[in-house]
Amino acid sequence: MKLIKAIIRPEKLSDVLKALYQAEVRGLTVTRVQGHGGETEEVETYRGMSVKMELVEKIVIDIGVSEPFVDVTVKAVMNAARTGEVGDGKIFVLPVEAVHRIRTAERDSAAVTPVA
Amino acid sequence: MKLIKAIIRPEKLSDVLKALYQAEVRGLTVTRVQGHGGETEEVETYRGMSVKMELVEKIVIDIGVSEPFVDVTVKAVMNAARTGEVGDGKIFVLPVEAVHRIRTAERDSAAVTPVA
């Protein structure tokens, strides 16, 4: 089992979700975050006080998958989330020791296979 | 050391927190997220435009524990968070290489043992 952690642009979320459904990935968790990387920073001005915004809105998608699914999932995200501009984001693949489905107490791959 | 990542229903948070305290788990971090899985999707309508909400409000609880605590913690969450309906969520157990307590620079199990 692996946990795939993809950091993407908010405006790309719908495309990535679509791509993941096509890749048969049915379960995932989305978190709104802010990122810092190579992007040029926005400058905002409030009543003569100027601030540089070092953090940019991003979205993290966490996907728990069994080994066979890792590559397809990564590819799906990679293609759907790419714009070619700095700021597209990263994908981290983390090892997982166990997964439990709370509803059924099923474990591991059983816990992440589609319900239907 | 392990990092337990539990995805649960928001309305179950208080029950889970209670269960964790009883299981002597004192430290944890909570994140508001949105999930997609097997749940049927809500439909909302705004001025004649209908949208399907593919993401449902969920809560992630991150708990760093030393090996002996893993099972009790997982069990505690599992029982407290279950409703039996699709959407109860998942628990991921991730390996951890090191934990540091910022305040004291203590490491690993020392870093997560209750303060009191």
Add this chain to the structure above:
Amino acid sequence: MKLIKAIIRPEKLSDVLKALYQAEVRGLTVTRVQGHGGETEEVETYRGMSVKMELVEKIVIDIGVSEPFVDVTVKAVMNAARTGEVGDGKIFVLPVEAVHRIRTAERDSAAVTPVA
């Protein structure tokens, strides 16, 4: 590759960011979370109803780094985030199997090296 997950006080964010830049860490992702630990809990009262707030605002910083960077990064965060009061937070170091840069499809250490 490692993923460093630092839980800190919100008011310490700017200091930690500064410290990280000095440590040449260019990429990171920030998440607003709520934590529970050893801190004394605030009591709030709304129309005669008193509630104990068991969760405190915290910030999680996720930083993907290649091995050589782990220690400097941990140290940088540790020093910048410390106040000495209960509630300073934790740093988790997680193993990472792969990192991909979405824009370029570069992998692993190449994926996290500064753009510039």
Add this chain to the structure above:
Amino acid sequence: MAYTTRLGRAGEGLTPLLSGAIRLALPGLLLLAAPGLASAQEAAAINGGDTAWMLISTALVLFMTAGLAFFYGGLVPSKNVLNTMMMSFIAFGFSGVLWAVIAYSIAFGGSSPYIGDASMALLNGVGLEASGTIPHILFMAYQGTFAIITAALISGAIIGRMKFGSYVAFISIWGLVVYAPVAHWVWNANGWLFGMAALDFAGGAVVHVNAGAAALAAAIVLGPRVDYHRRAMLPHNVPFVLLGAGILWFGWMGFNGGSALGATGLAALGVVNTLLAPAATLVVWSLLDVMFAKHMTAVGAATGIVVGLVAITPAAGFVSPMSAIAIGALATFPSYFILRWRAKSRLDDSLDVFAAHGVGGFTGALLTGVFATTALNPAGQDGLLYGNPRQVVIQLIAVGAVFIYSAIVTVVILKIVGAFGGLRPSADLEQKGMDVLSHGEEGYATGEGAILILDEELNGTAGKK
């Protein structure tokens, strides 16, 4: 009583003397059309200054219901914000239309002491002719804005746990069988409480005790929310609560000041008292908060302002400004402590409509019987402090009668509505929040993961649901 004799003694200089106890009699009298009176009426022409003030007062009281939506909406969790606000906004529609169609006639028509008639149904005979010194339709509309907000006030007791359709049916019926008759009792020249010379300048009994009693009854009939006392219900947006309090205070100037039915010294008295009484309540409430909650709370400040406004409502045109300060200060205590007790009780009057409006209106009505003076308003009565202890008893009878009638009939209406459509949604739906489930909307949508769908799909999904 006072009024007729007064008219007997020539209808002259009526406006400056108009009082809560008599003013609303005029349209009723119009219908009686006792020739002597009728002519006295024709004599009274429409006055520009009075009309200007009543035009804006009508707008102000209308605005109050929007303010109430924010006062209530800010106090609930975000999952219920739209449901809560809609409970106020929908009253604009149903209560507003029904008022013109029939309720106004039930309230101000007829000559029975207990209920009006259908003589002015569909605004029959309600035109531009003078009622007092303003056009009759304007009087009708001004009264309509009272009917709207009174219905909306009740919702605070049952927010987050009532089927919306049943709620709409409930307030629609309630406006006809509770609000209108009670208004008739107190404000129509033939009303039995009016006949007793009960003083209710702007609706302490008709609006606040009435809504408070209905709220108490509704909270009991519906029972507490599923997670009551298991999970804290926190205000999701306290600035909205303060916005609501601000709009309410602003609008209340038209509520109390406009009840003079003209731009008179009496209106000035009403406005001044409506400024000072809540100010005094705010001071005392804040100090009590420091003692009992260890802080001056913002929710407490907003609540205190509303309690002060409620308390001065029946008194506004009968007492002196310094008495208003006294009333505002004294009225703080019962509401403050009953509200604290309620929070720990089994009674889920979720937004404390009973403690704020029922108790506040009750206290205000009694204190009106204590501080009222004919020196300021000859058409009113003297109170206890001015040598007329009997007035306190009269006030007690008035609020007591309104309270009992409102509570009982509210229970009956809810039972009947419940028998048809049911009152509460299923427990799990209630926990998920009413906005998505009974309005199909979120208060604060982010749009993440929202997929546009075509109608055919929609029906498909909806079926699945």
Add this chain to the structure above:
Amino acid sequence: MAYTTRLGRAGEGLTPLLSGAIRLALPGLLLLAAPGLASAQEAAAINGGDTAWMLISTALVLFMTAGLAFFYGGLVPSKNVLNTMMMSFIAFGFSGVLWAVIAYSIAFGGSSPYIGDASMALLNGVGLEASGTIPHILFMAYQGTFAIITAALISGAIIGRMKFGSYVAFISIWGLVVYAPVAHWVWNANGWLFGMAALDFAGGAVVHVNAGAAALAAAIVLGPRVDYHRRAMLPHNVPFVLLGAGILWFGWMGFNGGSALGATGLAALGVVNTLLAPAATLVVWSLLDVMFAKHMTAVGAATGIVVGLVAITPAAGFVSPMSAIAIGALATFPSYFILRWRAKSRLDDSLDVFAAHGVGGFTGALLTGVFATTALNPAGQDGLLYGNPRQVVIQLIAVGAVFIYSAIVTVVILKIVGAFGGLRPSADLEQKGMDVLSHGEEGYATGEGAILILDEELNGTAGKK
């Protein structure tokens, strides 16, 4: 027509008879300065009650544009909230100043049937003298608040995708070459539509059909937003939408009631109808929502209220309260279904200005020709139901002419402005959101990772940008 003869028959008792069709003629007439009229004017002294009502009405209509900013601002995603609200607020500045400088004179000056002149430019000759029964400058300011909100209304069609500088240029020009002439046609005694006795009490044609036509044209010229129909645009703050609706309803009392230009029975009629018509629309809209959206929606309630307000605007001073309820109810249908169709169409009139204001104003204007009666307003006209079918045709001509002129000239202005500054930002900037890019601000900044910078740095960074 009616009016002049009336004046011929002595200028007495003018106010109570003032009607939408004639009222705005006064300043125009002042300038004609036909001796007979002039003296009639001097005769008419300033009236305190009328002035009081027009003072507050001016403030109320001013407040409406702030309400509109919330009505619109709540309906857009948070990334565009400031841009959307600024499109209303900036109109206060540019449209407001231009009104005093020249637009008022274009609208109410001169004797041509098609356009005013520069005789009152820079408020030349606009002073404290009476215009009807109120000071002339007050009349000017009251009309100015209409010009401001009409310009702001258009923005709903193009929010989130127009360069702000071009928008400011557009509404500034639009106010001079579209709004002012159209107001002249309808409200100046010499205007050609006025001469036809077209009825438009408070601006159904001048304000709403006019803005609706401009909105439709602007939506087409700019084209849909980049992700239209690919990504759902959800309201980020529905309570703001309700706040906007509440403020608009409140302010509309001055918009319709103030159009009587005095604290008269006519003003009362306007206020009462402005209370009842939207109430009826709200009821019908909610029921349609239950049928078609399966729920009574909060956004729907707010929209219904606005549609009802728009529909009663041209009729407010000409129809009875029960007719107002009928108009409010009937006007629901075309707007409701056109709005539903629009959501699925290629037309990105983002906030449905056309469906709400264009269609609502059109329906209201026609129904005015159906329900109008001289029994309530002798200076008005009888409508179809009162034996004058011709009035419907007149109404149709009036709204048709306004619609066509406004749409065509709007296209021309946008083409010209576009030729200079361009109309749309680049697609990727549009997707990121207009607030940061065209205002350098966020609506709800958290301050995380915000670093203060000194000016030199700023210029550096800005260069990089």
Add this chain to the structure above:
Amino acid sequence: MAYTTRLGRAGEGLTPLLSGAIRLALPGLLLLAAPGLASAQEAAAINGGDTAWMLISTALVLFMTAGLAFFYGGLVPSKNVLNTMMMSFIAFGFSGVLWAVIAYSIAFGGSSPYIGDASMALLNGVGLEASGTIPHILFMAYQGTFAIITAALISGAIIGRMKFGSYVAFISIWGLVVYAPVAHWVWNANGWLFGMAALDFAGGAVVHVNAGAAALAAAIVLGPRVDYHRRAMLPHNVPFVLLGAGILWFGWMGFNGGSALGATGLAALGVVNTLLAPAATLVVWSLLDVMFAKHMTAVGAATGIVVGLVAITPAAGFVSPMSAIAIGALATFPSYFILRWRAKSRLDDSLDVFAAHGVGGFTGALLTGVFATTALNPAGQDGLLYGNPRQVVIQLIAVGAVFIYSAIVTVVILKIVGAFGGLRPSADLEQKGMDVLSHGEEGYATGEGAILILDEELNGTAGKK
């Protein structure tokens, strides 16, 4: 000056001539009770139109303080939103009650040129009798709403870093020893600045320069917030800032228009100027923003509107509408650039009360001395442009005196209050945010991890704290 002679020449037709410089003298005169005057007073009956306008004006100015709470509350981080808003709301209570108890008498009682007396303490002798053409209590209440907002204005300078109890003590004392005497100087017939014929129609000096000076002094005494210039303070809710600006503009119509104390041509002039001046400021401010901030900012628009409103306040009843546009435009520059400088300075006047109100009021007062004309207001004075350069000097003396007195006494009060309760909370508490710590609430609670507790527990926990 002008006025007394005028009364000498028969008290008739007073209202239309009432001016900022003389109007507030009336109650004062009442007390002098010089028989001639007294009778002149009795003669002046209460006027319905005037009373209607003053009733609503009182409500409008009351509403402004709620608007201010949003204008300020939106500009601060969410951790301080309630503390900031409460600093305005609490003024309703303490400043409001104290006004009736004694401050009104200090401001408008007595015959000394420097301070009033206790003759009207507890509203002794303040009843329904006419003051000018409105009831005396209404005049008292109207003035009270000014006292409330002036106190609340100061809070913008020290938000997020002052102990709430000390703040309450401060504004309570300040209202008695600073606001009331200054009002006496300028608006009481015996006031020394009044005697100099200094022009201050609606409070440029009494309200804005006064609050601006106190704000500057308070910001210096308290010192900057702990992380000033280390961490950016961003507005957490800019729509709230725009809401506040909208409510303020709306209410300001009563603030400036109501200062005519009647529904007169003078009131119309006040309202028209209050519409046009801020419009002009908004235009110029936006253009400066484009030049210096590269964008038209929403916070800038809101700020510009307020600055324009402040600048026209002293002039509203003395200058022509075109002069108002000039004043609005000219007043933009000093405030804009001082505000920009302030942001980079060591002065943590957090919400720029000094730049907006102090400087804006100062500029407006001087320009009043330039543009004032007796052609529009015979009871006023001619300004520089009308051949009376002396008036500029008088204006300078007036604002200078007010500024110095207010600043010095503010420092003294703060030192005394500080000696008792201390002024600032501990640094770490300040950083955590004032809402939880000094009000025990959050502005936007989510309820996650909130555990209900019984009282015994509470005391336990509180003990631990």
